[in-house]
Amino acid sequence: MSGPNTPIRNDCDECALASRCFPAFISVEKRFRVTQIITTNLTYDKTALLYRQGEKTKHIYIIKSGSFKTYISNPNGTEYINGFYMTGDIINMESVDQGIHLNSASALENSMVCKVSFLRLTILKDEFPTLANMAIKVYSQALALSQDLLKCISKQSATSRLATFLLIINRRQNIQNQDPDKIYLSMSRQDIANYLGLAIETLSRVFTRLNESGCIIKHNRHSDLSIHDRDLLQRYASGIEN
Template identity: 40%
Template sequence: MTEDCNHCSLSNTCLPSAFDKSEVNKLERIVSSGKNHPRQQCIYHQGTTFQALYIVKSGALKTFITNSKSDENITGFYLPGDIVGLESISKRAYLSTAITITNTLLCKVNYQQLAELRKSTPSLSDWAINLFSQSLASGHDFFNCLSQQTAVARLATFLLVISKRTSRSDQYQANFHLSMSRQDIGNYLGLACETTSRAFTRLVEKKCIRKRNKEISIIDLTKLQQCSTLNTTETKRFV
């Protein structure tokens, strides 16, 4: 362990306040914490035996599936606090391939040991369910991106999701960095790279956002929400 769970910057996300020291110590024994993975490193391959879950401590990953023609279809992006690999638990095999898209620190949780520990420590079971629920909610947010009909609406929704997830709260982050490439964003949203570029340009022209390379600033949150066709009655504050 390079850093204990109590002193991790994500401890408020990962650890319930009800955990006592002994319970944290039990959890730490099954977690390999803070291993650095360089950009473009494969964490696991589609079809290999499922052994562990991964919690993103810093950086970002993408997951993708490969079809019979060897085409890659991106299925998700994972940011700090997200759990990678949950969808593979029931199949006992990884359903996708996970690759880092920037230098990334990951905590590796041995799933078999976690399952055994949950039997003897009820609070750890509650912890696991809570983290799983958070991850599913994040997946639902990303699914909203694909439910939009136009390229501009899909991209606007995607940026709102990234903004909120970057803040790790119910509020939006006014300024944030896009770890993923424009090509990867287009792949995930089902858009050609050129179409994605035009959608970015349109949001800039509408004065919804300001874009400098991969740095995004939300200028008008209400306009961006309207472009996304999301519920504009939700929180409109920035952190």
């Protein structure tokens, strides 16, 4: 076995996300410490639950591949979609304070995540102060995004909401995508409608209209589409065009 000061090769060194994930904030020589607090490459099948609303929580999750939705189940059986998460995103940041899951998370497709105990992260943080900076950076970003989204969803038309949504998804997928105009929607129409605060029928009509205007191209009924006229899509998103 390697001694505690001998660098060892671990999962994180070989991960495609390493440069954007928290090991990036720890020197290569000390990366071995990471293995002590992170559980890597957990797999979840489509529809599998990552965690359940109300449960106690001690972990954040980093998505290595695939995607998840978080949602709140209502007494009347309906769901409120809180967010969609994809490669590189961190799930459960909002529960770190209370230590209880505020929503449930389920896989939208077969996915892989790494699991980090935030209690242990706190200990490691004292050892590597840059980790705290990273945490604050990530939180600040999440908050900025969330405010943006609030603005968009509370005040825009159905067309503008969907256009904004597609542009955001596209931007997030582009980080690792080949074709910059391709969009893959791993979530159902119902999920998107719910997330954007629209009826599923309204959403469907808007999809049809965006398609007919030549703005997007649908490659099949559900998940695969391409942005064909990005400029127009952006005008829809900003509300210049209707």
